Amino acid sequence: MSVANLSYRAVFALVLKRDLTIAMRHKDDIINPLLFFVIVVTLFPLGIGPEAQTLSRIAPGIIWVAALLSTLLSLDRLFKSDHVDGSLEQMLLSPQPVFILVLAKIVAHWLITGLPLILIAPLLAVLLHLNEQSYGALILTLLLGTPVLSLLGAIGVALTVGIKKGGVLLSLLVLPLYIPVLIFATSAIDTAALGLPYSGQLAIIAALFFGSLTLAPFAVGAALKVSTN
Amino acid sequence: MILRYRIIRSKSKNDLHQNKANRVRLDFVRYFQYVKECIFPLSANLAASETDSLAAENQPALLSATNLTCIREERLLFDQLTLEINAGDIVQIEGPNGSGKTSLLRILAGLSQPYNGDVFYKNQLITQSREEFHQNLLYLGHLAGVKDEMTAQENLNFNLTLHGLSIHSSELEETLTLANLTGFEDSLASHLSAGQHRRIALARLYKSTADIWILDEPFTAIDKQGVNSLEQLFKAHIKQGGCVILTTHQDLLTFSPSQVKKITLDYIGE
């Protein structure tokens, strides 16, 4: 046995592996938000009507709003179970930087919920008659946008994790912050449908991604310290 | 045991009366003199421990706190609490339910911020030397910090690695044997009993290199034999120059009363 200062990468890998292991043993946590996503998207044609033209017009919005909601649904498990069984305290008390721990947990959350969403999105796009030219834009915006959802959402969860009925409050806190991502992502998909370049919107989403990647873990760390207080 | 407890209690009550600022202080020298006068007029044993604690004063206190004030839900739990914990101390915090024992432990561990006052690790603010302090701190709260979805071995491995201790799997099994979890290494924590849960968390103590152990009700759900071996562990830890701060409703059985320092929290609003 030896006392060693773990490298940041080792800490990151340790927490990531732990969270993924837990998720793999609790598969319904992965599947349920995904099912929710699919069901919400299939409800829209039933509510609006099966005309291909209308559907393809609103498809980007539907897919993105459903993605927002299913992320919101899955966010709860990001810190809740760790808070309930005390392992969150232990993590905050470890000599490792909170930034790394938090980032690893968020990345794990994205791998568990964001990635499956991206994989299944083209299938749903087919159901909604999304314009063929938009598929690339859909995947790219989801790829850049869903991490932003996880990062911003983590702030909200960290703030509400100590509150008994934090679920409803969470949506009030987090959804307004999601608006820019929603606007730019859907507009990128719309622009792509017209055959125009959408790199501008993508660049803005990328900027949002890097901005939240650097700032959100700090906010999450501070919020967790308040919540475990 | 009961006798001693009462006298210390009334002593600290006296303190509350005399001192408007309401310091519950751990003034060991005065404390021992008091005990000496009261019960053991001639005790070599006590005299020795008295010089011990005097010698320890030359070094910086392992953990000290000044003027701690804690308010929870707009209730004052303690006010202007000053304490000093040296290497080789075992400190038991007592008080009725809701008197702020857990809050005090959490403040000392740096988990909660006090309303007022500071906590120092070797004369350095714990907020400033966070990493060094956490390297030398082992805190176990009410909640065990054990994941249901992981096996006993995985839990222990994660907890140790996170706190900077790398360990081989053979050693992991040894440690779990010490914690009396033989045969349960590979069972998911969700299949284990409350006591075994607790043991997984406590198994960390056997490998800990931290000086300061802060334990909130470590004996809950632990059987008699387990309590005994934990107390042996505390003894070894203290001998090596560590300190133990704990809350427990039972008294420590294998320690002589003079070894255990007590802090009584029993604050009444002014």
Place this chain on the structure above:
Amino acid sequence: MWKWLHPYANPEVSYHFAGKILPWLSALAALFLSIGLIWALAFAPADYQQGDSFRIFYIHVPAASLSMGIYLGMAIAAFTSLVWQFKLADASAAAMAPVGATFTAIALITGAAWGKPMWGTWWIWDARLTSELILLFLYLGVIALHNAFEDKNLAGKAAGILTLVGVINLPIIKYSVEWWNTLHQGSTVSKLGKPSMSVDMLWPFVFCFLGFIFLVSVFICIRFRSEILARNSIRPWVRTLVSEHIAQEKTNAV
């Protein structure tokens, strides 16, 4: 440099200071608002395009800019409280949130009432109205978070973090909404833009604006005082203050 601020960092001093300036602020607010509003309603000339509906401008614009201003003030207070552990800043941020939310609501409703005769519809997804609506959501989030915590100090810290996240996001949201608006509305130019004001329109506006600023200060003072009391309820000075207050009320009742 900050030494002169030191006495005001004491909750007791700030409590009494806020109490002392309160009547002055109220008087100023009443004076400016009565002059400004009467002038705006009865004496200011009608706009040559919008006619008398333009008179909504005199409350809509101050309310809208104050709603943003209060959020900014809240963010500054949250920042000072988080960085320098300045507890009074927490109290002031908590005092500002409901006031800001009310002014945001006023800006929204007056905007809708102005929009109806101008656009023919109560609600239009105009960039300014939309970002005002989102601002309202942000305010409501902060207030809800304040109420969700039992402990006032923790509530202040949590709401402070949310406020700071919000204030970083606010320009992004505003920009994205404006961008979205121009994208979808094409040539429709927002009619709520500030028209070029003549001097006889400007003066009543200035009076109204100042009056609303004083009114906001009155509200914040009252709420700030109660926040200080609630956060320091165990302090002896609060105890004596409260018992004096109760005794006075009893004599008044008799």
Place this chain on the structure above:
Amino acid sequence: MQFDSFSAFINMGGYGFYVWLSYGVATALLLILMFSSVTGHKHVIKNIAQRKQREDKLRQVREQRQKQDKQSKSTLSEEVTE
């Protein structure tokens, strides 16, 4: 004065409903805020007074207990001297 008569003032050149709606709603909201601020202040004071009463009661109970403790302690020290 921009208006010839009081009814013209109320009418606001045809926009009366919207103008007075805005001013009315704004006034109402501000009054509600004022009301909630003032009652909130009173509520805080009442709460503190209540808590003070409760703590006074608690202290009385504790003091009684302390007295009993003292008595039992004196009996105890007698035992020790024995």
